[in-house]
Each structure stands twice: as structure tokens, then as C-alpha cells.
Amino acid sequence: MxxxxxxxxxxxxxxxxxxxxxxxxxxxxxxxxxxxxxxxxxxxxxxxxxxxxxxxxxxxxxxxxxxxxxxxxxxxxxxxxxxxxxxxxxxxxxxxxxxxxxxxxxxxxxxxxxxxxxxxxxxxxxxSPLSKERHATTLSGFPSDNPDRALLNDFILGIAPMGSVVLKPLSQFTPRPTAPYPSKTMRPSLRQAVALVASAAANGISMERQCVIPRRVSIRGVEGCIENGVASDIVTSGMATLRSAPAPRDECFAMSSSQVRVVVGIVGLRKCFELGVVKDDPLAQAPRRIG
Missing domain, CATH: 3.40.1440.10 (GIY-YIG endonuclease)
Structure with missing residues (x-):
């Protein structure tokens, strides 16, 4: 921790x-x-x-x-x-x-x-145990009283297990301008990588080379955005470079080829293939040569 x-x-x-x-x-x-x-x-x-x-x-x-x-x-x-x-x-x-x-x-x-x-x-x-269960459901489960949050959580949990949310419905929070935390250092993490891969998948962006990842997503009709804390973590860790915008929801994260390799490595090549952000199936066998 x-x-x-x-x-x-x-x-x-x-x-x-x-x-x-x-x-x-x-x-x-x-x-x-x-x-x-x-x-x-x-x-x-x-x-x-x-x-x-x-x-x-x-x-x-x-x-x-x-x-x-x-x-x-x-x-x-x-x-x-x-x-x-x-x-x-x-x-x-x-x-x-x-x-x-x-x-x-x-x-x-x-x-x-x-x-x-x-x-x-x-x-x-x-x-109480009930309160703990409610917190856990809201943060990383499927709250029955919040279908938009449940849908986004379902999408994220299909990528990797998360202890807390990385995407939030735009109708339920106010995105703040992203900025690195002052006097704080951190390393790239699974939570940061999942947020970037989720946005790339939702926006149809290839992660096989340098790319630009929007903070904003649309998943099965639900408009969402990378959560404020995760966005700040991404730029604080150096996982991506911020491209600011007048509206925080329209910010983007620019990634070099080396940064992309780090993110794909954290999430896993197979999962990134399943999400369509890389083309080659790592489990596919190379064709044999004949003759």
C-alpha cells in the first residue's frame, strides 16, 4: 500500500x-x-x-x-x-x-x-459488514441502484480485478483538470494501466505504437471518464503525458511507444488482444514452413 x-x-x-x-x-x-x-x-x-x-x-x-x-x-x-x-x-x-x-x-x-x-x-x-459490502459493491462491483456505475465496473472488471473504480459515469461526477501530485513520486500501476487500456478499447485506439488516449469513453451508451485520482496518478507516474483541454473531460494522454509497451506489459498481451487494442494473438502458433 x-x-x-x-x-x-x-x-x-x-x-x-x-x-x-x-x-x-x-x-x-x-x-x-x-x-x-x-x-x-x-x-x-x-x-x-x-x-x-x-x-x-x-x-x-x-x-x-x-x-x-x-x-x-x-x-x-x-x-x-x-x-x-x-x-x-x-x-x-x-x-x-x-x-x-x-x-x-x-x-x-x-x-x-x-x-x-x-x-x-x-x-x-x-x-458493519453490510456497510463494507456496500462500499465494495459501489467501488468495484455491480450496485443494483446505480446501473451506469455497474456497467462501467463490469467493463473494467473484465480487464482486471480492481479494488476501486477507474471509470465513472459523467453524469455522476465532475472531472477536474488533471495535474501531477506535487512532491509525490509513484510507479506505474495496474490501476493506471487498466484505465488507459479501457479507454483505448472503448475508443477503438491501437496500442501497438505511440498513441493518444482520451480521458472520455462511451461504453454501451454510458458516457464515462477516467476518474480524477487515476488521471493524476497516470501523469505523476510518467505513464503518459497530459494533453490538456478547456474541459477536463476532453483531456487526452499522449503515450510514446515505450510507454505503450509498459502499459501492455502490465495488463497482459493476451488481454490487450482480446480487447482489440493489439492485433497479434500471443497464443497463436506460427505457421510451419513446408519444404
């Missing part, structure tokens, strides 16, 4: 960073030495509420361990450090990432440093 944040700094810098962003974000509160002590999910100014709450003498006590940690830092003249792990338009994705980070760092009773009472999902005692 990648834990490289897209932001880490003090309260002032964090507020400025969030003013330039929108959507749901997952954050981590840190001690001055970088040790995490709380993971949360929010929008707007949510990340700062904990420190504000700790300053109230009436002790709201939403979480005694968390407030005691913040108050101890303030008494010692120290400051809380802030980390933004990710930003997404999809609230379900943020909940899942919050739970992942809590499981990674672990809570106090699990011999970890976190003061979280719940294990994620926005609950006070951890997500």
Missing part, C-alpha cells in the same frame, strides 16, 4: 493547500516527529476541527485520547502537523482509504499509535 502523501506541513500551509482543492480528502494528524496519531476523512475545514475542539475548556470529549494528545502538544509549545493522503470526488473511495490507513498504522489497542476509536468508514465503532 502506498503511503506517500500529496501534502505534509503545518496548519497554515495545509489550509492554503486545501483552498486550491475540492472534494473529499483523507488526512492524518501527526506528532512533530512524524508519528501519526489520528486518521480521518473530510471536506472543507474538517481536518482542523480536532485542534479547535481541543481548545474548548468544556471538553466536548468526542475522543479523549485524541484530545489529550493534541492538548499535550500545545502545552509543550509544539504544533500538530498535517498530512493529506488523497483527494477524491467519490466519498466511498475516501471512506475505503481511511479504513486502509487505520489498518496500516493500527490503533492504540492494536499496539499502534492511532487514537481513532473506529476502524474507518465514518462510524464510531467500525463499519
Amino acid at each position: 502506498s503511503t506517500t502523501p500529496i501534502f505534509r506541513g503545518n496548519r497554515i500551509a495545509c489550509r492554503e493547500f486545501l483552498r486550491r482543492s475540492s472534494g473529499h480528502y483523507v488526512y492524518v494528524l501527526l506528532r512533530p516527529d512524524g508519528t501519526p496519531f489520528y486518521v480521518g476523512k473530510g471536506t472543507g475545514e474538517r481536518v482542523f476541527w480536532h485542534e479547535n475542539e481541543s481548545r474548548h475548556p468544556d471538553d466536548w470529549c468526542s475522543n479523549r485520547h485524541k484530545l489529550a494528545t493534541i492538548r499535550a502538544l500545545l502545552r509543550e509549545g509544539e504544533a500538530v502537523a498535517y498530512e493529506i493522503d488523497c483527494i477524491t470526488d467519490d466519498e466511498e473511495t475516501a471512506y475505503v482509504r481511511e479504513a486502509e490507513l487505520i489498518a496500516l498504522h493500527k490503533r492504540l489497542h492494536e499496539s499502534g499509535p492511532l487514537t481513532n476509536l473506529a476502524d474507518g468508514d465514518g462510524g464510531s465503532a467500525g463499519p
Whole structure:
């Protein structure tokens, strides 16, 4: 699991960073030495509420361990450090990432440093099995109450298993301009490669040489678009070069022959052949010579 944040700094810098962003974000509160002590999910100014709450003498006590940690830092003249792990338009994705980070760092009773009472999902005692199932279905399954999302998920899962969505219906989210994450490095991943191959297949684009892959797709009548976070991952990892457009949905990803080979290698030549983005069947036997 990648834990490289897209932001880490003090309260002032964090507020400025969030003013330039929108959507749901997952954050981590840190001690001055970088040790995490709380993971949360929010929008707007949510990340700062904990420190504000700790300053109230009436002790709201939403979480005694968390407030005691913040108050101890303030008494010692120290400051809380802030980390933004990710930003997404999809609230379900943020909940899942919050739970992942809590499981990674672990809570106090699990011999970890976190003061979280719940294990994620926005609950006070951890997500119920039904809630977990709902999240998983929305992110990478076939939600019965969202046929457009189910159709796009079905197309993606036919390429490779995914823990979270890479294509979203255009009617259900607002594409943001794609930009690489500042001060963050990452490697090409299966999730990024699947997004590019899916768009190439949907748009009838060959991936046997350099090509340009649209961010926008149309699959069985459903208009979709590569999700904001995946798009940023693609340019951050160097898997493709962004071609910007006035409307983010009309952006494209330019790929050199070497970048194409990386993507096809990650997804698999056979799968790319089945999707029609490469011509030669890797399982076909070469014809024998006669004479």
C-alpha cells in the first residue's frame, strides 16, 4: 500500500493547500516527529476541527485520547502537523482509504499509535459488514441502484480485478483538470494501466505504437471518464503525458511507444488482444514452413 502523501506541513500551509482543492480528502494528524496519531476523512475545514475542539475548556470529549494528545502538544509549545493522503470526488473511495490507513498504522489497542476509536468508514465503532459490502459493491462491483456505475465496473472488471473504480459515469461526477501530485513520486500501476487500456478499447485506439488516449469513453451508451485520482496518478507516474483541454473531460494522454509497451506489459498481451487494442494473438502458433 502506498503511503506517500500529496501534502505534509503545518496548519497554515495545509489550509492554503486545501483552498486550491475540492472534494473529499483523507488526512492524518501527526506528532512533530512524524508519528501519526489520528486518521480521518473530510471536506472543507474538517481536518482542523480536532485542534479547535481541543481548545474548548468544556471538553466536548468526542475522543479523549485524541484530545489529550493534541492538548499535550500545545502545552509543550509544539504544533500538530498535517498530512493529506488523497483527494477524491467519490466519498466511498475516501471512506475505503481511511479504513486502509487505520489498518496500516493500527490503533492504540492494536499496539499502534492511532487514537481513532473506529476502524474507518465514518462510524464510531467500525463499519458493519453490510456497510463494507456496500462500499465494495459501489467501488468495484455491480450496485443494483446505480446501473451506469455497474456497467462501467463490469467493463473494467473484465480487464482486471480492481479494488476501486477507474471509470465513472459523467453524469455522476465532475472531472477536474488533471495535474501531477506535487512532491509525490509513484510507479506505474495496474490501476493506471487498466484505465488507459479501457479507454483505448472503448475508443477503438491501437496500442501497438505511440498513441493518444482520451480521458472520455462511451461504453454501451454510458458516457464515462477516467476518474480524477487515476488521471493524476497516470501523469505523476510518467505513464503518459497530459494533453490538456478547456474541459477536463476532453483531456487526452499522449503515450510514446515505450510507454505503450509498459502499459501492455502490465495488463497482459493476451488481454490487450482480446480487447482489440493489439492485433497479434500471443497464443497463436506460427505457421510451419513446408519444404
